Amino acid sequence: MNFEDYRGIWVFIEIKDGKVAPVSLELLGAGRELADKRKSQLAGLLIGDGVEEYVQTLYEYGADTVYVYDDPLFNHYRTESFMRAVFDCCEKHKPEVLLYGATANGKDLASAVATDLPTGLTADTTILDIEEDTGLLLASRPAFGGNIMATILCKKYRPQMATVRPKVMKALTPQEGRSGELVRETVDLKEDDIRTKVLEIVRETTKKSSIDEADIIVAGGKGLGSKAGFELIHQFAQVIGAAVGGSRDVVEAGWIPHQNQVGQTGLTVTPKIYFAIGISGAIQHIVGMQNSGLIIAINKDPDAPIFQTCHYGIVGDAHEVVPLLIKAFEKALDRRVSHV
């Protein structure tokens, strides 16, 4: 394997609800940085049925080249068809790095492609870097339930592949009118070659909770004292347009439904801002929110473990601090809410 043949940073582009998935745009942002460091090109790999309309968006978010596989075969995601396209494209154009969003389909696809190529695949990356001179990808990730971070390296194989968690990387501000090169590709594959069929897709529009997608989460813990005390969390969340989360203990106390629980036995969330109010910061809670962009803790105990994880901490009584916060944000954001 001649490493010189492998050039360029690629991002597998996912389409979700008729749009380029946010994680793909984030990866173009991260990929742009890697490509610039390596003085190489950034490419998107777009697979689907009637997807050429998205190409312009990909240029605007940083792609120099877009490889497109447009065929009714790719109408729905299926491992067997999509992996064939990715595999063929890697063999033909030889990228140095290929990134995928660590979504259900992204992980499924990457695992299959890595096995067939074969090459190394780093899972659930949260930190990305590249060695300028050697092109060695430094992909770091949490493992062991979030107890440790590790940098995973793939020294002897190309392409280097990684799945990357949503909401960790930053998309670029789109540059209107930016253009690039479109490369149309085809696969030699027939419907009969594929052993799976998608019979039905059900979108659960009655979204149980939007907390796994929210940019801002206000989470409360037992420190709020009672269900009535927890109202402060709802009010504060409403003022700043945030989703409400909570620790397992408040779920068990019946203050909020289980869908809003953050942590090991609840949801893993990565909002841009996470408020932890009256939450002690048990490891089972931390693993569910530690990758949030900005973590702010309010707790009356200066030794509460949450202060080890947060970026900013206020030692104080939630019943005093949160009402002041509500007022301050109402003013700053020019918003009013009905106090019930």
Next chain:
Amino acid sequence: MHIVVCIKQVPDTKIIKVNPKTNTLDRSSAPAILNPYDAHAVEEAVRLRDQHGGKVTVLSMGPPQAVNAIKKCIEIGADEGVLISDRSFAGADTLATSYALTKAIEKIQKSEPISLVLCGKHAIDGDTGQVGPGIARRMTIPPITNVLQIEKVDLNESKVEIRRKIENGYEIIESQMPCLLTVEKEINEVSYSPLPNMIKAARYQPTVWAVKDLDDVDMSQLGMKGSPTIVGKMWPPAKSEGAKRIEGDAKSQVKQLVLIVLEKRELFEQKGGR
């Protein structure tokens, strides 16, 4: 139908501690357990066997102590267990792990063809979820990940219908058998083991194979040698360094905090004021 379930023994990551001197995990600080997702996979296999007849074989790669995880699966109701254990497997990443497990599955299916392979969604230690699809590709059977429910099994047509979790919903997939499924914990509740299973498990000795017991093994694909990825630096996740205390009385604390938060003003503006 013959179902093979791949199961892994893992340290209980709820309890495990990081050695602050070496920045590595202190495995002795946590008991070794059956990977929780794999318990659901075994439970599902046992239910399918009870409905459709057949046999459940569990397979694990690991050190000799991993027999305990296999015994746990016998308690849940598995019929047989195989442990592959050999120094040459050590240091395997997901690619080398799927290779070794596939070699063992090939041997298992020589005596009895396999309809389904089940895996957990991921192992709670390595946390990658890559081994299942890897095995499927090596066996050249379809992988179906994130399985919420097995809707239908049609042994005559050799087909299954699967409910697969996707972002904000699910999809129903029809697949030919054999295929490989990785299961979510929602697929079932692991029921209490009946006493006869417990007694059987206590006495049970799984089959143990070393690498020489497997056929056509390419040694260069095993263990550390067969692993494209290596673990470089390890460190405990960022703590205290970033944590800044906001001092002062409540009023001034809030004032400072508002300024910090509003640096991310764009988050608030998208939503628009009311």
